[in-house]
Amino acid sequence: MKKKIALIVSLAVVLLLSGCWDVTEPQRMYYIDGIGIDYKDGQYEIYMQIINFSTVAKSEAPPSQAPPSEIGFAKGKTMEEAFFKLYRSIDQKIFWGHMTFLLFSEDALKNEHSIPVIDSFLRHRQTRYQILTYCTKDHIKDVLLVTPMLNKSLTASKLSNPLRTQEIETYVEPVDLRNLLISLDEPSHEVNIPFVSINKNWETTEEPTTETALTGFGVVSKNGFKGYLMDGDARGIQWMFSKKTRGDVTIKLDNKEKEYLSVDLEKLSTEIKPIVKNNEVTFEVDIKLNAIINGFKGKVSTDQIRNGVIKAVKKDIKKTYDEGLKIDVDVFRLSEQLYRKNVKVWKKIQKDGKVTLTENSLSKINITVNKVNPGRKTFAETIQE
Template sequence: MNRTIKGFFILTVTLPLLSGCWDEIEPQRMYYVNGVGVDFKDNQYEVYLQLINFKDIAKSETPYAREAPAEIGYAKGETMEEAIYELYRSIDQEVFWGHMTYLIFTEEALKHEEVISVFDTFSRFRETRYQINVHFTQDSLEEILLITPILNKPLIDSKLSHPLNIRKLEVFTEPVSLRNLVIGLNEPSHEVSLPLVSIDENWETTKEHPSKETTIKGIGILSKDGFRGVIKGDTARGVNWMQNKKNRGDLTFKLDSNKSLTVDIEKKYFDVKPIIKGNQVQFKVDIKVDVILNGFKSKATENEIRKEVIKKVKEEIKATYEAGLKLDVDIYRLSEYLYRNNVKAWKALENNGKIPLTKESIKKINVQVDKIKSGRKTFETTIKE
């Protein structure tokens, strides 16, 4: 038998053995986790598992009866792992965790002394990703996990799964991934601000009941030593201006004529510089923004708008900073700026990773309005009085 025929014979015999996929599971025979809610009550973990229906995502020309976009499983146990295995016992098919997009905790769960071990569980599991978003809430986990986005969009497009989808509209707080959470708790000041998710009923629909939607109402501060507290509403708005990323927000203020004006703010530049004098440190904040006019008041001048924007941004930064001081929180992670800039000075001043902070620790806030944009029109009213 020549070499060619012999090789063909071997290939023919072995090929069926190599092409088999007997250990693979068909996609339609698996359940897919999209989100997980974690609560802690009566010394037990309560776990909510959101399984997503991918039929609402894939496009098809064949009409089909609309099914539930998600199912929520619930179980409890002395450990979170025990609760998850309790859920497994009521599930018919294999569960795939690779598409999981977010974790959401109740305030009670974050206050539990072993909450760090929960993050450790998800970061160690081989199927989960480090880019899972982490949120917290003071509302019902079950209700939040059952909320469908506006116009019945797929759940994987919700703000919990993909919070950066709304970046072009407004960034109230920066999303926190599991990766950034671990980094933030490991580095000065060992504190992380998590978005506070709440339920709103401010949308109407043709259905009998008002449509519910999730919204971000503030931040909760978690440290490696436990949960520190919550900053809600307008008091938390300073976080928007003190993030080291380009973002967008709104400002509403009163003009000299006592009329209110709302403008869009696009942050272009941000920097924090430590100023060290002896055994004390203060910080200088530099921010550069563009202002975009929406509505327009006839008697407003460019200088008046510039002055009010600078005043309002400073007020919001100070309000959030002082709220953080009341919770003994380094809300703007000023300790980390000193750590990156002058580790020797940081070592001399730090206590448990943080430097002592007072109201005077932020020495100066320099806000510069680079441009005031009037949109399509010139800097004049559209309709003359």
């Protein structure tokens, strides 16, 4: 009897183990971190970034001489044709489950080429909705070849993990495939995709280096690419959404020296209220902020700082709104606010999911600076002249 029980247990164990026989060992796979998409002369140009996972984990061993990544390139009439051309030159199995971002060129965003690309990645069994999306005017290969500071792993780069830099400054919110689909499906059927540029402000003791920077955003609708808002034209976006963000403004003090002061701002809340009169709608914005002062010279009062912050934030918001109107973009998604809060009026006045906006549609911007934090306990200078 005991022999029969032992035999049954042994067979059960064998049957359970047999389910793992066809699993590929991790060291026998290549892991994709990012994909770059370009479109030229009627063909998709694909850049595949395969990451070296030996550089990810920390150890006391000497650093590996292997490159942190390799970039593959192929082109085809469809994106899938280009991928299969790349597969022919790869000597291990490809794993897509760790892919973190998609990088589009300007040409790939135009003429509705981006929509089938997004659809293809969503249909793949191994990819996820958390894949981040970016756009750029730089050559895609150059962006993908940029490595993080101090030879950190590519998994710590700004493109792979932009949330780490939000503690320093939140300028443009990351957009993953899930949020992109939601934004395209709801009024105003537009989405702001972070814009990546190559920054050359850093160098080592041996040579200058390059880093990636998020310096604006490109706007994509269901009908294709609409344009960019860059640098100062895009700064107002950070104050207009409900997520807690951190940013800065530089204000001019009203004193004898007319000095400038940079203030850190931590946003607490933003509320957008549609005001409907005679089937016409305008929007009022209420924003609450905290201000933090890192350093200043001379005497300054909290009222001076509050007034300066209010003026600067209003200027940022108005500038971004006006630049959005120039390219027919509802940059603050005001149409969605009306859709959610008064859908009956939205149905009457909307056209293709958007409400017609003018310079006066953003009628009022109310900004409240709740606290002005001097950084320590006093507004007096730390070092007196």
